Amino acid sequence: MATVAAPRRGLLARPTAKTGVWGWVTTVDHKKIGILYGVTAFVFFILGGLEAIAIRLQLAQPNGDVLTAEAYNQFFTMHGITMIFLVVMPFGVALMNFFIPLMIGARDVAFPRLNAFSYWCFALGGVFIYSSFFFGGAPDGGWFGYAPLSVQLPGAGMTYYSLGLQILGIASLAGAVNFIVTILNMRAPGMTLMRMPVFIWMVLVTSFLLLFAMPVIAVALFQLMFDRVFEANFFNPAAGGDPLLWQHLFWLFGHPEVYIMILPAMGIVSDVLPTFARKPIFGYAAIVFAGAAIGFMGWGVWAHHMFATGLGPVANSAFALTTMFIAVPTGVKIFNWLGTLWGGQIRFKTPMLFAIGFVAMFIIGGLSGVTHAIVPHDRQQTDTYYVVAHFHYVLFGGAIFGIFAGLYYWWPKIFGRLLSEKLGKLHFWLMFIGFNLTFGPMHIVGLQGMPRRTYTYPDNMGWDLMNMIETVGAVVIAVSILVFLFNAVVTRKRGEVATADPWDARTLEWSIPSPPPEYNFKEIPLVKDRDDWWHRKYAPTPEGEPVRVFAGGADVEADDDDGHGIHLPSPSYFPVVASAGLPVMGWGVVYTAWPVVALGGLVTLLGIFGWAFEPSAEEDH
Amino acid sequence: MLLASCANQSPQDSLSPEGPVAREQDKLWDLTFLIAVVIFFIVELLLVYALVRFRERPGRQAAQFHGNTKLEVLLTVIPSLILAGIAVPTVQTIFDQAEEPEGALQVNVVGKQFWWEYEYVDAGVITANELHIPTDTPVHLTLDGVATEVNGERGVIHSFWVPRLAGAQDVIPGRTTSMNIQADEPGEYEGQCKEFCGLSHANMRLRVIAHEPPEFQTWLAEQQEEAQPPADELAQRGQQIFQETCVACHSIQGVTDSPRNVGPDLTHFASRETFAGAMFPLDEENLRAWMEDPPAVKPGSLMPDYNLSADEIDAVVAFLMGLE
Numbered sequence: 013m014a015t016v017a018a019p020r021r022g023l024l025a026r027p028t029a030k031t032g033v034w035g036w037v038t039t040v041d042h043k044k045i046g047i048l049y050g051v052t053a054f055v056f057f058i059l060g061g062l063e064a065i066a067i068r069l070q071l072a073q074p075n076g077d078v079l080t081a082e083a084y085n086q087f088f089t090m091h092g093i094t095m096i097f098l099v100v101m102p103f104g105v106a107l108m109n110f111f112i113p114l115m116i117g118a119r120d121v122a123f124p125r126l127n128a129f130s131y132w133c134f135a136l137g138g139v140f141i142y143s144s145f146f147f148g149g150a151p152d153g154g155w156f157g158y159a160p161l162s163v164q165l166p167g168a169g170m171t172y173y174s175l176g177l178q179i180l181g182i183a184s185l186a187g188a189v190n191f192i193v194t195i196l197n198m199r200a201p202g203m204t205l206m207r208m209p210v211f212i213w214m215v216l217v218t219s220f221l222l223l224f225a226m227p228v229i230a231v232a233l234f235q236l237m238f239d240r241v242f243e244a245n246f247f248n249p250a251a252g253g254d255p256l257l258w259q260h261l262f263w264l265f266g267h268p269e270v271y272i273m274i275l276p277a278m279g280i281v282s283d284v285l286p287t288f289a290r291k292p293i294f295g296y297a298a299i300v301f302a303g304a305a306i307g308f309m310g311w312g313v314w315a316h317h318m319f320a321t322g323l324g325p326v327a328n329s330a331f332a333l334t335t336m337f338i339a340v341p342t343g344v345k346i347f348n349w350l351g352t353l354w355g356g357q358i359r360f361k362t363p364m365l366f367a368i369g370f371v372a373m374f375i376i377g378g379l380s381g382v383t384h385a386i387v388p389h390d391r392q393q394t395d396t397y398y399v400v401a402h403f404h405y406v407l408f409g410g411a412i413f414g415i416f417a418g419l420y421y422w423w424p425k426i427f428g429r430l431l432s433e434k435l436g437k438l439h440f441w442l443m444f445i446g447f448n449l450t451f452g453p454m455h456i457v458g459l460q461g462m463p464r465r466t467y468t469y470p471d472n473m474g475w476d477l478m479n480m481i482e483t484v485g486a487v488v489i490a491v492s493i494l495v496f497l498f499n500a501v502v503t504r505k506r507g508e509v510a511t512a513d514p515w516d517a518r519t520l521e522w523s524i525p526s527p528p529p530e531y532n533f534k535e536i537p538l539v540k541d542r543d544d545w546w547h548r549k550y551a552p553t554p555e556g557e558p559v560r561v562f563a564g565g566a567d568v569e570a571d572d573d574d575g576h577g578i579h580l581p582s583p584s585y586f587p588v589v590a591s592a593g594l595p596v597m598g599w600g601v602v603y604t605a606w607p608v609v610a611l612g613g614l615v616t617l618l619g620i621f622g623w624a625f626e627p628s629a630e631e632d633h
Numbered sequence: 634m635l636l637a638s639c640a641n642q643s644p645q646d647s648l649s650p651e652g653p654v655a656r657e658q659d660k661l662w663d664l665t666f667l668i669a670v671v672i673f674f675i676v677e678l679l680l681v682y683a684l685v686r687f688r689e690r691p692g693r694q695a696a697q698f699h700g701n702t703k704l705e706v707l708l709t710v711i712p713s714l715i716l717a718g719i720a721v722p723t724v725q726t727i728f729d730q731a732e733e734p735e736g737a738l739q740v741n742v743v744g745k746q747f748w749w750e751y752e753y754v755d756a757g758v759i760t761a762n763e764l765h766i767p768t769d770t771p772v773h774l775t776l777d778g779v780a781t782e783v784n785g786e787r788g789v790i791h792s793f794w795v796p797r798l799a800g801a802q803d804v805i806p807g808r809t810t811s812m813n814i815q816a817d818e819p820g821e822y823e824g825q826c827k828e829f830c831g832l833s834h835a836n837m838r839l840r841v842i843a844h845e846p847p848e849f850q851t852w853l854a855e856q857q858e859e860a861q862p863p864a865d866e867l868a869q870r871g872q873q874i875f876q877e878t879c880v881a882c883h884s885i886q887g888v889t890d891s892p893r894n895v896g897p898d899l900t901h902f903a904s905r906e907t908f909a910g911a912m913f914p915l916d917e918e919n920l921r922a923w924m925e926d927p928p929a930v931k932p933g934s935l936m937p938d939y940n941l942s943a944d945e946i947d948a949v950v951a952f953l954m955g956l957e
Contacts, residue, residue: 080932081832081833081933082832082932154829158828158829160787160788160789160790161789161790161830163787164786164789248787249778249780249806249807249808250780250787250806250807253807254808255790255805255807255808290695291696291698292698292699294698294699294700295699295700295701296699296700320792320802320803320827320828321803322803322810322811325727325728325731329723329727329728332720332727333724336719336720337713339712340709340712340713343708344708344709346676347708348705350680350683351704353687354683354687354696355687355695355698356695356696357687357689357690357695358687358689360689368684371680372677372680375673375677375680379673380669382669382719385719386661386662386665386723388657388723388727388730388800389659390800391658391799391801391802392647392658392662392796392801393647394800394801394827395792395828396647396827459646460643460646460647460648461643461645461647461796461823462645463794463825463835464829465829465834466834467834468835468836469835473643473644473645474642474643474644552697557697
């Protein structure tokens with residue numbers, strides 16, 4: 013760097029390492045934090061996947077003896093917690109982190125240190141929850157943690173759950189605030205709200221959902237922690253508490269949470285489809301407002317998780333109606349994606365395959381979702397494998413396929429090299445087939461009466477064949493992930509070097525070099541259109557057909573400048589210090605070791621203190 | 634015959650209703666599933682058509698249109714109307730099934746850890762796991778969770794589910810809920826707890842046994858009788874051990890004094906086909922294995938291992954198997 017290092021003094025000097033371990037630990041660069049998020053989420057993806065494989069091996073045959081009941085309950089609980097809080101959400105955040113500033117024409121997020129704090133809370137929160145495996149048993153009451161069972165369960169597992177999700181919630185809240193402010197305040201000149209890429213819109217909606225949903229689960233988790241650690245009685249009916257209180261709070265968070273997971277994937281697909289169909293998105297306004305409508309309506313459907321609890325016919329009818337009609341904006345999105353493909357010149361590159369896979373699978377998940385709204389029959393479906401099938405079609409066929417679409421699409425921008433198309437297509441087809449083998453038959457066994465969350469089943473129930481197929485499918489998915497890993501490793505050194513715009517894409521992140529320089533944009537772009545980068549490259553003929561502009565605005569920013577003179581936030585030690593105290597406090601509470609809680613609190617306070625008082629930059633201006 | 638063999642292949646099939654409650658639920662499913670399948674094929678075929686028709690070919694340009702307001706409005710209105718069409722019968726059935734039918738047999742159900750207790754209110758009969766009902770008669774179940782502490786554990790949520798007779802109803806500590814079931818034909822209908830309730834959630838099974846009404850009345854009358862004192866010496870010794878050990882949790886009308894409901898009422902234990910939450914078929918061998926160490930064969934069972942000797946177990950088994 014050409015920055016002249018001024019002499020550093022005092023305890024609160026800012027770190028200067030840009031590379032190496034310290035460079036990563038103290039970074040506040042949104043791109044590096046995005047990569048940290050992605051790598052960490054992928055490690056948890058492997059762990060959650062191994063748990064899923066163990067579950068499938070246990071259930072491959074009736075009366076399985078791969079796992080004990082204890083182990084099974086821990087594994088299915090941790091599989092759910094991992095995939096939701098440590099994989100799908102942070103994978104989305106990884107892509108948001110890297111691409112929000114690039115897509116809106118900004119040099120970083122609004123609060124770079126808060127961004128780092130958010131990452132470290134997520135990573136350490138995940139480590140905290142997983143540490144339970146080594147300290148007396150992981151959470152074993154389901155990711156949904158229904159009271160009073162979650163209060164009753166012996167061991168420390170569910171206390172880890174109540175505190176670990178709390179730490180992850182802090183990460184999500186910090187991230188949500190950061191992204192909302194970034195999107196509202198830091199757009200390049202001319203980037204009006206209705207010119208933003210759909211992905212950015214969906215991130216905005218998702219961030220508001222997080223902002224309002226996380227406090228709800230925080231309240232419930234504190235109540236659970238108090239019931240477990242201090243023998244409070246929030247959920248104890250004998251002392252005037254109510255078990256259903258947990259369910260209302262949990263699902264008032266839990267259903268918006270579903271949209272928190274799926275909306276970013278919808279945004280990714282809404283940007284990938286136009287790029288590879290070489291057309292603008294069909295019905296931009298409708299697709300944006302449908303996303304916002306889902307965001308609003310998502311708050312009015314939570315009790316459809318509780319149709320068997322006996323809420324009464326009036327409440328059941330009301331939530332049946334809201335649940336049915338939230339399908340309308342979802343349908344609008346699907347029709348608009350079809351409209352985007354219509355009349356296009358579709359190139360079947362790997363990101364496009366995953367985006368199409370998303371649309372095809374999400375149709376199934378959406379339709380099975382509507383069947384949950386017919387309350388009388390939902391009382392047959394609820395808590396069976398039919399529901400497991402449904403939400404995997406939404407969260408795997410939907411969210412995970414969407415995330416892989418985003419990964420393959422943006423990989424060259426992030427790492428400067430393209431992933432292999434051959435291996436990518438192999439990955440897609442293996443995953444697509446494995447996914448349908450695993451989760452398709454679950455619809456059938458569910459309707460045939462196989463309940464979920466059971467560690468075993470007898471051999472005369474007619475479920476044997478389907479369960480065996482499901483297990484084979486799970487192994488195929490695992491192989492597909494190995495193909496992806498192999499792809500990532502071999503192309504790291506030998507992959508095709510990416511140009512700035514390898515897909516001939518539409519949005520601003522493709523107007524700068526791959527990988528982007530630390531300062532992103534040498535000059536902040538002046539945005540004149542939706543899909544601004546496309547319109548800089550192509551001018552319409554009088555007939556409306558795009559013609560390549562040969563000179564002028566379509567030049568990729570030359571990478572000839574080292575960013576001298578562009579002020580960027582300096583790295584900082586304090587986000588990681590502030591977050592490091594949180595799991596320490598957690599361990600203290602689990603083992604009711606109050607000095608440890610105090611120690612953790614002190615570390616966090618120190619972090620916040622240093623954060624507030626460290627100098628804003630190294631050199632004087 | 635064919636139907637019976639199908640039922641046996643999948644005894645918890647929610648798509649093979651055997652009574653009016655499940656049948657009304659199934660009708661809604663049939664309607665919605667049909668609509669969903671039609672929409673599925675239309676949309677997926679459109680998708681495949683678009684992918685083939687508009688694949689990249691040299692010399693062609695992508696059409697550059699941004700939307701079509703009329704089409705978009707149409708595609709919002711049509712799904713709304715279809716959903717409204719599903720909503721009408723759904724809401725009707727919700728309200729119909731919330732009613733308590735007239736002349737229903739009243740049974741109280743309590744979800745325990747990990748088994749079911751049934752109390753026939755009018756007949757004063759208490760039994761466990763196997764719910765006997767008359768055919769062609771509505772049965773109104775009142776379901777209670779355990780709110781108080783039992784052996785240091787408070788009750789948790791369970792869910793009562795017999796798929797071929799009715800969808801599930803949760804059983805929640807501190808709340809009273811209800812549901813209706815009814816069977817057309819005599820037979821056995823399998824079910825199980827459907828709300829995750831701990832280590833042996835998978836083993837919290839149940840069955841409903843439907844009889845023609847006269848046979849049901851005979852069964853009920855037999856259940857009302859007190860247990861007969863054992864005749865042979867081994868069983869008498871078993872009763873003695875029972876009264877020293879098992880009586881802390883189990884009742885036997887005519888044998889034990891104060892009612893105990895921590896474990897199942899065993900007055901007519903030998904008349905049951907299964908035991909331990911309908912997990913094991915009832916025979917001497919299974920019962921012996923059970924008493925040697927209950928939590929070993931049923932994880933998390935609240936019945937502890939009493940370290941009975943083999944002789945003592947033989948005696949208790951002889952006593953229990955005599956409780957017809």
